Amino acid sequence: MNRFAFLLDRLAYEPRRNAKIRLIADYFRETPDPERGWALAALTGALSFRHAKPGLIRGLIMERTDPVLFDLSYDYVGDLAETVALMWPGETRANRAPVLSEIVEGLTSTAKLDLPKRLAHWLDALDEVGRWALLKLITGSLRIGASARLAKTAVAALGDHKPDDVELVWPGLQPPYEELFAWVEGRGEKPFALDPAPFRPPMLAHPLEDADYRLFDPAAFVAEWKWDGIRVQASAGKDAEGRQVARLWSRSGEDVSGTFPDLIEALTFEGSIDGELLVLRDGKVQSFNVLQQRLNRKSVTPKLLAEFPVHIRAYDLLVEGDEDLRELPFDVRRKRLEAFVAREDNPRLDLSQMVPFDDWDGLAAARLDPASAGAGDDSAAVEGLMVKRRDSPYVVGRPKGLWFKWKHDPMTVDAVMMYAQRGHGKRSSFYSDYTFGLWTEDEEGVRLVPVGKAYFGFTDEELVELDRFVRKNTVNRFGPVREVTHTEAIGLVLEVAFEGIARSTRHKSGVAMRFPRIARIRWDKPPHEADRLESLEALIEAKESA
Template sequence: MKAFADLIDALTLTPSRNGKLRLLVDHFASQPDPERGLALAAITRDLDIKSVKPAMLRELMTDRMDPVLFGYSYDYVGDLAETISLVWPSGSETEGAEASSGPRLSEVVEQLNAANRREGPKLVETWLDQLDSSGRYALLKLVTGSMRIGVSARLAKQALADFGKKDVAEIEELWHGLDVPYEQLFAWLEDRADKPVSAAKAPFRPVMLSTPLEEPDYGIIRAEDYAAEWKWDGIRVQASAEGGVARLYSRTGDDISGAFPDLMDFMTFEGTLDGELLVAKPTAKRSGKPAVAGRNAPRAADIVVGTFSDLQQRLNRKTVSAAMLKSHPVFLRAYDLLVEEGVDLRPLPFAERRERLAAFAARLEPTRFDISPLVAYESFEDLAALRREPPHAVIEGLMLKRWDSAYVPGRPKGPWFKWKQDPHLVDAVLMYAQRGHGKRSSFYSDYTFGVWTGEEDAPELVPVGKAYFGFTDEELKQIDKYVRDNTIERFGPVRSVRAEPGHGLVIEVAFEGLQRSARHKSGVAMRFPRVNRLRWDKPASEADRLETLQAMLD
């Protein structure tokens, strides 16, 4: 357990991506099986400890610490595992003595998997008495599955690739057919065995990504070389079906099938589609007309697309009610065909894949699958005009793809570009601040901001968005001090900040889009808001009004 605890501590305190990769590679090299495989599964969130839940851990604290004092401590620290690890009093058997290194990681996982919900918390209590604060923190992160340590599953797979000197795409394609603790995988990475044969049907294929189109490359965009299509504002997914098995993956390879049964029911094809998951308005009338093959833009099914706010109602849900399935049905707008009837099409040029996609999609249920239409243009100036005024509110820009490009995992420069719309800017006033997580848990780093509404002589602020990035570490310290110096009310980890015409912090907010929202008092919701700059120089009274945002909607 000590090696795992040291790894978690180091990853939490290491900000750089390359530094985290080195730590993971060193851990894989120094630890035996199954310890390293279980550590990997914990970091990639592929361990599910069912015998212990966060509420049980809070209950344990009632016998060890005054609940009010614990509440204040949790409020200050902002992370349950970190709070318990710091305040947990040692048991009498270890008082005055150095805490032991505790059990091995494999022993913890084995015993918890064999325990029920009555036995699990007792095991955790015993180990908490044995471990030091670092070990307690790692144990609690393990059992809760809340690995907010700045390491994504994708980064962990890259570390595996670096460790074994392999291509990360190979690991991603194998991943969903591997079993914890990945002993076959490590044997291959260390050249002790052949490459594992993926047992998974309908596996994930690593996605091809685009690079932003910037001015030096404007001149290479010609209609004879690059196809253009709209960039839809949903979530990128991959729909894979093979031998009666169907799976829906996020762009990072996470299996999200369970959250979208209304799409899964219609994945009866044999192949793999790359596309955008979107919500259809329930009043939509579908034409059901098949797409037209060829380089000419195939007509998408007549589906009225909902906003990203509509799609958010379907995201991160373990179960979906019948009412939600009816009011927010999803569909897939296809961009590409990667596999058809067991044949890998990725080496083919985009033009040929597009032809085959049109024919493939024509056989699918038109209320659940359509094709993102190609955009006709003759010159770069035509594209620029289309980008400025897209025909749909759920379009956030253009995608440009070389007709001769193969589907290559990763982000190669040149074959695919994304040309997003320029962000919108408004000046808003800071209203509320909340503590962050991880290394930001001691700072107020999540900010709710608002704009003015009401009569000019009696204005009031209404919230229009929330942002937690876009500022430097030095600016974070400045805002944190401002929040502490100007707090007027407290609501648990949230602070209400003094904000009035004569006094307030103005934040220039950049955002990608705006939509109407009945859930917000202001009636609007921002898409991807971020702090663009701090306007220490600007009086709060000069921040924008709600009418400015409403005009953007109109």
């Protein structure tokens, strides 16, 4: 465990991508199976422990230190694992530090009532860095600047392989990945997934910048609508006994089949489709706010299935029968997809429309007015365009120059900062999470109403300025939250960009923003000139009428 903890510590302080890859690859070379396999599982987010949760960690530290002191320390540090690792009392009191595989086995198999005692024993046996790494493992958020893709790149570096080679065999593999390491090191055969409905890593797009798209030949590209739903992958096939198996995967590879049993029943084909999950009522695409009623549901009732019928709008065909189509050009895959959807004639599946255009000006006009460019009654559910090279294969990750997303310009509003809270990890010493509000007038008079929170969109330099403003203009405190001066005359205006707006019964303002972020700090604008709540309500009414 100490060696793995040292790796995490080094990665947390190493800003360079290539240096991180070397650190991980060196660890894999020097560490035997199965230890390195469990480390890879931790780095890729493949570990989950049923009974080991943050509440367990809180309970243990509360028994060993003053609760008020812990709350103050946690508020200042901003990270649970780091706070507990530093506050855990006493020197190491065991002769042997546990190894990573022992910890994974213990967290998986130990009964819930016995786990606190066992976890405390491990924490007693480790130093501060070891305790921090162990607790990071339990909380599931390493926050060390090393993505799953980076870890897989390091695995590929052990042999003569590309990162995409590892991505393609990754689905279906299970920790501790001994067959994967044997393959990349030339000691074994390439792993083969027996799952009849596996997840296949998706192809992603780069934003299409207005200043760049005219550099490309429009004849080399096609365009289709980008729908405001959830990107999914529907895979189906027959197992060894000939039984139909179907699964619905999120873009990140999470199996979400249990949330959509009605859709799973309809996947009777053999193959794999890349598409958008939408709610359709009477043939019309509903808003993302409606789709949210079906997401992350622990129980799916017949009433829910009837009120929110889900649907897949197909973008691409990855596999048809036993044939993998991903290396074929997009034009070829598109024709195969059109024939596939027509042949299936499935009421839960249809085809995403292509957008005809002759030049970039014509496509830009279609982007601004989807209703007139073929989207018709579904135009309110269009969030932009996907622009794809005709000859592009379906490759893992975000390759340059093949696929682009050309989204609608975000909506913006000038709001007043009302509250601030420290961030986590590297931002734990800065007030980086901001609640903002808009003016409204009612029987209480003119006042600010909170409408959302944002914690990104600004640069590191701007964060320092924002943090300084919060500290100098705090007027009240509510635990870790600071109330910031926000009168009509004194305060800070933030230009907030967001992707969508909808009515909400869960917010005092009655509205909910989608993906809000700080687009600009309006040092030049006095608070009384910030926007009013009615401006958001007008946006919702315009959207509903459309």
